[in-house]
Amino acid sequence: MSRPRGATRRVAAAFTLIEILISVLILGLGLLGLGALFPVVLREQRIGTDNILGVVVTNNVKAALPHMELNALLQGWNPTDPRDVWRDWRWHTSDGSAELDGDDYELGQWWVPEVDDNGDSLWGDPNTANLQVLVPLRSRLYPSAGPEARRPQYVWDIAVHRAPDFIAGNSSRNDPLRVAIFVRRVDPRIRFTPGPDRSLLRTFVDRGLPASEWRLPVGRQAGNSDLPTLDGTNGSGGVAYSEPIVADRGVDWQFDMTIPAAQGPGRYISNIDINNPSGRGRLMAQPNQRLVDNLGNIYTVEAVERDVGAASNRWRVRINPPIPESLRTNAADRPRVVQFVFTPQVPAGVAVVEVLR
Secondary structure, eight states: OOOOTTOOOOOOOOOOHHHHHHHHHHHHHHHHHHHHHHHHHHHHHHHHHIIIIIHHHHHHHHHHGGGOOOGGGOTTOOTTOOOOHHHHHHTOOSOSTTOOSSGGGTTOOOBOOOBOTTSOEEEEOTTOGGGEEEEOGGGGEESOSSGGGGSOOEEEEEEEEEOOOOOTTSOGGGSOEEEEEEEEEOOTTOOOOOSTTOOHHHHHHOTTSOGGGOOOSSBBOSTTOOOBOSSSSOSSSSOOBOOOEEEETTTSTTOBOOOOGGGOTTOEEEEEETTOTTOHHHHHTOTTOEEEETTSOEEEEEEEEEOTTSOTTEEEEEEESOOOGGGGOOOTTSOOOOEEEEOSSOOSEEEEEEEEO
């Protein structure tokens, strides 16, 4: 059929190759931007969960800890003896790093109970065998009951000190005993052999499994490093528990608080060596890190900055709330901050509770 005179052929509109390539490029850039949001969303979701569950776990431990029946766990415990684990901690008289009475602990310095490769924490008097208590790892996990107990989400640990009175002539054994509670999320990169009889809990507590399958809720690197592995191992084929860290003012990495008032009075902990091989400075300076001083005050790290006027490898952290000027003194006869205790991982919850007056 012939086309009528004067009629024109209609050509269907189409995209050129260049237009298609530009569209693909724009789509790709959009997908890349969307992909970059996922880690941020997951991180914020985890922080939000920790802000809720972490506080719940912390409050539960804080309420239960002073009433825990620890006497029944004493090795060789005599039921007629009225002393309990908390009082034994107060009554240390022997010399050594575990002692909580004497000049070494008169300023409220913290002592962290040892945690073994099974995750069990040694409480009480480490110098006296029949006054020691191994608090099982299972009892420090959350959830600890119900179907969810097969996959714990949090673990808690403690540090212990005597509330200081800063009176040199008074024995610290007469000061109240307080506990700092640290709740941490279980390492996120833990892997274990799946199966109907296998669970995350079992890899933590069943030492009948092959040693290569053992895991701990919070692992740290082998050797003298405090850096966490985040996979429940020590990074060298074994396990090592990531315990809370104690840092002394002017001793560990020479951190201090002598920042000029013009830079924000009490807002900084300064002179931190974040390149120290132990990793402690780096861990202390993590944003949102929680630091507990020897007076029982809790601070949050807001930011890390290069230390003005210090050596090139020194840094400072801005904290909230500020440390009052009166507590930044070096005067020997006055209340002052001389120490911090914290965890290698940013904790989900922190609290201080008095367990014995």
